[in-house]
Amino acid sequence: MDELQRKMEPILEQTLQEGKLYRQINALIVAYLRDYNLTQAASAVASATMTPLNVETPPYKLIDLVAKGLAVEKDEMLKGGVPSAAFLDSGAVMPVTYGSIPAPRTVAVDFGAVHDTKGSSKSFPKHETRHVSEHKNLARCARFSLDGRFVATGSADMSIKLFEISKIKQMMLPDANTRDGPVRPVIRTFYDHIQPINDLDFHPQSTVLISGAKDHTIKFFDFSKTVAKRAFRVIQDTHNVRSVSFHPSGDFLLAGTDHPVAHLYDVNTFQCYLSANVQDLGISASINQVRYSSNGDMYVTASKDGAIRLWDGVTANCVRSIVGAHGTAEATSASFTKDQRFVLSCGKDSSVKLWEIGSGKLVKQYLGAAHTQLRCQAVFNETEEFVLSIDEQSNEIVVWDALTAEIVTRLPSNHIGAPRWLEHSPTEAAFVSCGTDRSVRFWKEIL
Incomplete structure (x- = not known):
């Protein structure tokens, strides 16, 4: 190490x-x-x-x-030098605006500074939604690019669809299909996996999208190429790859798999590292999700044993285990707040929880949405003022005020059957939902 x-x-x-x-x-x-x-x-x-x-x-x-x-x-x-993104072997590149300077993020909510917040819940803005595409099988996952310009979805049909957000918005205009024909928001479709796709992530600077799948692989797609359908690089893991996350530098990536410890890969050499204290952890549960903090000095894993674990981003050692974070039920998602002081987790015990990283204490609990079957996500909106998740029983998207933990609205999902995945844009009031009905829906604030 x-x-x-x-x-x-x-x-x-x-x-x-x-x-x-x-x-x-x-x-x-x-x-x-x-x-x-x-x-x-x-x-x-x-x-x-x-x-x-x-x-x-x-x-x-x-x-x-x-x-x-x-x-x-x-x-x-x-002189035969190699560009900084050494793993890219393609000649075509997207405009330099992609990934160069991420859009400014709103200052994170200070959950530690607010004590008595009851009765002060904010109103969630009204949203409109549109069916934007459909896979041939379950739509299993989605991910936005850091600059909010693209979103990708992965499916049980082994395909990946890449959408351009500006085209989705154009598609949602009342007269979108009466001027120059129908607007097509899917700008790329990739086919290279042989089993269902579990997770996706965008490289923070380059036009590269990665996918993790049940076929034990992580695949790299260059979406600057208009005709490429297949990956240009492949990492062959030893396990089902359930989750992937790029380090903010783009030089490393994490793979959460059926192995109990995340696999850390050097993107340029594909060398794999494991935690130095793996033998001391005494864990055996698969990882449902892994995510880096915004500066890469920590990462978090959500595991099937119900635990949330925090790891040092440099040594890859486990520094805190919140055992039983979701009781004996699976922890299905975990992600950092922007200030890296808290972690938001979701579990199959029908709870969403906010944890303080420094102490490991439970700070907030968001209740009232039943999710016991699917690998549901809990996500913040772009300002971290609201938390969103799924109610499987009512087939609704539930929204809480992040500070008061009070439910402020329930949105009919418009999916046939509960959505499997929610992903919110990091830059604006918009999110996507992916369904067991194969559909992908885009939601945006009504201005």
Whole structure:
């Protein structure tokens, strides 16, 4: 594990410095637009990024840096250098806007600061929904890209569908199909698995989508290629791959499998690491879900034994076990809040719970939605003001106020049979639901 720690520490440091880098980039863009008398554009960018319009930078610094960077890149290519995303072997790339600067996230709710919140529940905005596509078998999972521009769904029919969010919204307009023919929001369909797909994730910077499936594989798809249907790289695991999660750097990924400990892979070498204290844990249950924290210094697993476990992102050692988090029922999902102080979990005991990471204490409990059969998810909305999950008995999407834990609305799912999966956009008031009825539905706030 010393080798893994040595490799991870500079990556974590780099991740923590990204905020400073983004501020520097924003300042250079504002100064460039201002210096070229593009005042309106400069003001718009300054306002959107909270950058002073009169920011001081050397004249035309951005052009100078870009010119030097292009020269270095050209020189490296002539010398046979390898691009930073070494695992990408494709020539085509998406526009540089994809994954370069994730959309700003709203400041997380401070659950630790609020004590008496009863009677102060917020109203969940009204949403409209639309059936946007259908798989040939159960729609089992979904995932948004970090910038919120894409969502992918995986199915028991072994296919993956990639949607462009802007096209889904266009499809939902009243006159969408009367101008230039029907709008088709599915921009890619991938076929390369031989058993049902369990989970998906997007690379944080590159146009790569990964999938984990029952065929014991993790497959890499380059969605910049318009005609590619199959994976360009494959990791062959030893177990059913139930969940996948990219490290924020994109250089590592986690696989939650039927093995009790998550498998950590180096994306460039495919070398696999396991926890150094695996023999001391004494666990044998499969992992239903694994997710990294936003800066990658921790990850969490939700297991079939009902436990939630927190792991050090550098050493891969288990640092806290919340045994019986969902009693003897399976823990089906777990994810971090944006401030990385809490974990939201869901289980087949029909409960959704919020845990404080530092103490392992239960902070909030969201009750009133029955889920005992499916691998249900509990998710925050993009501002973390609300929690969403499924009621299997009523076939409704239940929404709680995240602070008061009171149910604020129940939305008819419009699926035939309860949805299997919910996934909320990280950037806007929109989410998708995937159903046992094979359908994929998109939900967005009514403005």
